[in-house]
Amino acid sequence: MRDHAIRVHEHGGPDVLRWEAVDVGDPGPGEVRVRHTRVGVNFIDTYHRSGLYPVELPSGLGLEAAGVIEAVGAGVSDLDPRLREGQRVVYAMGAPGAYATRRVMAAATLVPLPDDVSDADAAASFLKGLTVQFLVRRCHPVAPGDAVLVHAAAGGVGLLLCQWAKHLGATVIGTAGSEAKAALAREHGADHVIRYESEDFVARTRELTGGEGVAAVYDGVGAATFDGSLRCLRPLGMMVSFGNASGPPPAVEPRRLAQLGSLFFTRPTLYTYTRTRADLLRMADDLFAVMGSGAVRATIGQTSPLAAARLAHEALEGRATTGATLLDPA
Ligand SMILES: NC(=O)c1ccc[n+]([C@@H]2O[C@H](COP(=O)([O-])OP(=O)(O)OC[C@H]3O[C@@H](n4cnc5c(N)ncnc54)[C@H](OP(=O)(O)O)[C@@H]3O)[C@@H](O)[C@H]2O)c1
DSSP, rough: EEEEEESSSSSSSSSEEEEHHHHHOOOOOOOOOOOOEEEEOOOOOOHHHHTOOOSSEEEEOOSSEEEEEEEEEEHHHOOOOOOOOTTEEEEEOOOOOOSBBBEEEEEGGGEEEEETTHHHHHHHHHHHHHHHHHHIIIIIIOTOOEEEEEEEEEEEBHHHHHHHHHTTHHHHHHHHSSSHHHHHHHHTTTTTEETTSSOHHHHHHHHHHSSSSSEEEOOOOTTTTHHHHHHTEEEEEEEOOOOTTTSOOOOOOHHHHHHHSSOEOOOOOOHTTTTTTHHHHHHHHHHHHHTTTTTSSSOOEEEGGGGHHHHHHHHTTTTOOOOOEEEEEE
């Protein structure tokens, strides 16, 4: 059977995704060929497709997949002797192109999968889980007793974030767009869930924290929540703006941070936090440890055939998904 990939020739809506036959070839120095078993869908894929984040066209799409190494190029064993033919691996980041049956890619982004993590769970939680790792351990290291606010708490990142923050001892306040999503977030560690479509989430967060405000807001929703998020923080609180699901957030003036209580502000990317292989492996170990202990579970909300990636994008952008979305290349 020939290999296939989803390719983008022009920016636009989900209908610009094209299912094409591709020649995969052999790995060069520092590269491996991977056969994908599950592909992870992430909101950033929609930004690459739409052009919100620039990519050179034509382009592949997707940053995350699990699979098996089929062939290894020169020098890979010096980088990591575990990266051999037959090794199960997962990755998140590198050049877009994960929406493919197989691909040749840089070995440096691959991480060997522990036996107790399935390919599906890995593809559902690697990019999102590494993101949560730096959110709860680095951007604002969550401490027992902290109250934190997690927007889109029933989403792919959201469910992992609720669980990990709860595991670290936080009181987790989530927001969600429906009652079913609110229930799911509660099942994954949220102590309180605010229906932000119908409730004033700033007033409710203040009420839930006795007027004090939260220690950190993790905001991947962006435009729709950004200003309110700043107003939910306690003095010296940390605003973590890490995404644009509802559109890019507005600019923030330094004096506004002063007026709201000497706030801290960061706009982190997984790319920066995993910029060395040592960082990537350390963060992956931390993620696999919390998954292995059962403290953090992957939640696969929906799976589509890889060729139907368009439907997966429509659902993700239409707020019709919960947890992680996978594509099945079989
Ligand atoms: N900075 C980084 O390195 C990094 C890494 C990974 C992810 N991210 C960001 O994290 C966020 C979550 O990513 P994800 O892949 O896990 O997606 P997701 O949270 O599963 O999906 C996005 C959710 O955002 C909420 N939302 C609110 N307003 C929306 C709107 N106008 N359009 C679409 N969704 C809206 C929806 O939940 P409700 O219906 O409950 O409101 C929706 O389900 C994204 O912003 C992504 O870019 C950033």
